[in-house]
Amino acid sequence: MSRIVYVNGDYLPEEDAKISVFDRGFLFADGVYEVTSVLDGKLIDFEGHAARLTRSLDELDMPHPISHEALLEVHRKLVADNGIVEGLVYLQITRGAPGDRDFAFPNPEETTPTVVLFTQNKPGLASNVNPVKVISIDDIRWGRRDIKTVQLLYPSMAKMAAKAAGCDDAWLVEDGKVTEGTSNNAYIVKNGKIITRELSTDILHGITRAAVLRFAAEAQMEVEERSFTIAEAQEADEAFFTSASAFVMPVVEIDGAKLNGGKPGPVAARLREIYLEESLKSAI
Incomplete structure (x- = not known):
């Protein structure tokens, strides 16, 4: 059928x-x-x-x-x-x-x-957790990334570059700072603090991002909205990304540098758990 x-x-x-x-x-x-x-x-x-x-x-x-x-x-x-x-x-x-x-x-x-x-x-959408390895790549997209347009050729090319490098995805970098992933918002965690780029026309205003940050605040987790470099990300305790189709997904390697010994971190795991639990309560 x-x-x-x-x-x-x-x-x-x-x-x-x-x-x-x-x-x-x-x-x-x-x-x-x-x-x-x-x-x-x-x-x-x-x-x-x-x-x-x-x-x-x-x-x-x-x-x-x-x-x-x-x-x-x-x-x-x-x-x-x-x-x-x-x-x-x-x-x-x-x-x-x-x-x-x-x-x-x-x-x-x-x-x-x-x-x-x-x-x-997508059977197993909620249960499948596949830790991600990312590479960095220059962000040369147009300047209105806050509009969710179908102009997805460069993100597709970036994802293919990641696969060619034996990785899963790419984090896009502009003026030395990470903007976002090819189809997701990017985060790092340092000393328990969640760090993610602030909203602007530079990134998509993720619906899952908004929900995750709200749930993090309700769980009394510290959140700082600012840009960060790849070098800072490589020194982080853990990293993850959010999207509507992956929810909260751990990132375990950035440009070859392993985070948390190459294993998913506790903050990402807890946020995924909270997001799924709370989102199902309000699902329609």
């Missing part, structure tokens, strides 16, 4: 889903996306992802083609129709297909945005 996906109001078998060759997401990466995790058949932090989606659309002056209520209904129907217990719901909205290629934005009154959603089945 093939997946059921959503395309512009229709629920279709994945092999029947199509969009125009003139879609601006395809031609210009003129689109935004969100990924929401599913645990026990429920959506994790849907409200946060929906709010960030609204912000991304507004920042790109893109119309809002689907209401909050309708978006939630689509998520829930896809989860049910595809029998997702643990997995992901991917959402992408583009500026649409004006019928030809032009750098200028089409008239929003004449071109309807494209809305696509699909699920990914």
Whole structure:
């Protein structure tokens, strides 16, 4: 049985889903996306992802083609129709297909945005903890990383560079300081203090990041939001990253330097435990 996906109001078998060759997401990466995790058949932090989606659309002056209520209904129907217990719901909205290629934005009154959603089945999503080795690589992305756009070629290239080096991911570095991972927010821990880069246009405003930092504060853990270098990270007691699809994942090696003897640290382990526990309480 093939997946059921959503395309512009229709629920279709994945092999029947199509969009125009003139879609601006395809031609210009003129689109935004969100990924929401599913645990026990429920959506994790849907409200946060929906709010960030609204912000991304507004920042790109893109119309809002689907209401909050309708978006939630689509998520829930896809989860049910595809029998997702643990997995992901991917959402992408583009500026649409004006019928030809032009750098200028089409008239929003004449071109309807494209809305696509699909699920990914990921059994063991909550239980799988795979400690990560990272390399550092120059961050040469555009300057509005706070907008969750589909412009993901350079992060893909960075991840492939990491794999070629025998590692799992890359931490991006700009002006000597770590910005973030290829698809996640980066953290180090020193003397019990959690350190992560402050919010700005330099990094994605992670929904999981926000939740983890809130839970850390509630657990009376010390948090400092500032940038840090790779050298500082290599001297840290432990490190980890957060994302919607990995939650809290330990980093055990940075550019060949092992942290905590190459083993996951206690802070990351505790934060993952707290995040999963608290997020499941509020899942919808």
